[in-house]
Amino acid sequence: xxxxxxxxxxxxxxxxxxxxxxxxxxxxxxxxxxxxxxxxxxxxxxxxxxxxxxxxxxxxxxxxxxxxxxxxxxxxxxxxxxxxxxxxxxxxxxxxxxxxxxxxxxxxxxxxxxxxxxxxxxxxxxxxxxxxxxxxxxxxxxxxxxxxxxxxxxxxxxxxxxxxxxxxxxxxxxxxxxxxxxxxxxxxxxxxxxxxxxxxxxxxxxxxxxxxxxxxxxxxxxxxxxxxxxxxxxxxxxxxxxx
Numbered sequence: 001x002x003x004x005x006x007x008x009x010x011x012x013x014x015x016x017x018x019x020x021x022x023x024x025x026x027x028x029x030x031x032x033x034x035x036x037x038x039x040x041x042x043x044x045x046x047x048x049x050x051x052x053x054x055x056x057x058x059x060x061x062x063x064x065x066x067x068x069x070x071x072x073x074x075x076x077x078x079x080x081x082x083x084x085x086x087x088x089x090x091x092x093x094x095x096x097x098x099x100x101x102x103x104x105x106x107x108x109x110x111x112x113x114x115x116x117x118x119x120x121x122x123x124x125x126x127x128x129x130x131x132x133x134x135x136x137x138x139x140x141x142x143x144x145x146x147x148x149x150x151x152x153x154x155x156x157x158x159x160x161x162x163x164x165x166x167x168x169x170x171x172x173x174x175x176x177x178x179x180x181x182x183x184x185x186x187x188x189x190x191x192x193x194x195x196x197x198x199x200x201x202x203x204x205x206x207x208x209x210x211x212x213x214x215x216x217x218x219x220x221x222x223x224x225x226x227x228x229x230x231x232x233x234x235x236x237x238x239x240x241x242x243x
């Protein structure tokens with residue numbers, strides 16, 4: 001029998017990648033010793049992709065949480081009051097299974113709502129449930145950009161609109177990045193989103209995609225890189241996220 005509440009309080013947050021790093025590590029360690037939780041994580045592994053495909057915004061009834069937990073309690077009472085005949089173990093198992101399913105569903109509703117709220121608060125919110133990240137020049141010029149980032153089942157889709165960037169010198173190109181905390185040239189903490197060129201300093205839009213997680217890489221940047229085949233950032237910063 002599990003030595004914790006069922007379902008585990010961190011189950012929904014772990015599957016949705018909404019736990020802080022310490023809690024996520026602790027739950028991952030717990031999974032190695034808890035086959036029940038490991039099985040539930042496997043069963044729920046497709047839910048983040050389903051949520052990503054769902055409509056970007058739904059007005060949830062204010063009493064949804066109360067009604068969900070009331071249903072859980074009702075099913076628990078039904079399972080506990082099953083007749084003591086040969087079918088009793090099956091009846092109790094069905095009741096318990098439905099109770100656990102509803103509890104997990106309630107957890108997903110609560111955690112998913114919190115994740116959506118945080119996403120809309122980071123760097124301004126865009127339409128369709130996405131996030132808008134604004135970038136300014138890293139060296140005092142008038143160049144700027146706006147990135148509309150939208151999460152999908154395949155990754156984070158970025159629509160980057162740049163304005164005022166001069167053409168890159170011969171043998172160079174611009175590279176867009178998702179950037180994490182503590183990133184430096186010596187200890188990089190960034191993931192490339194894509195590369196691009198501009199023919200002049202007018203306004204241009206590019207679409208890119210990356211599987212980098214928003215929680216680990218919340219900011220963006222653009223650098224000027226040499227076309228030398230090195231995937232690491234070696235060039236200067238051109239655009240940086242607005243603090």
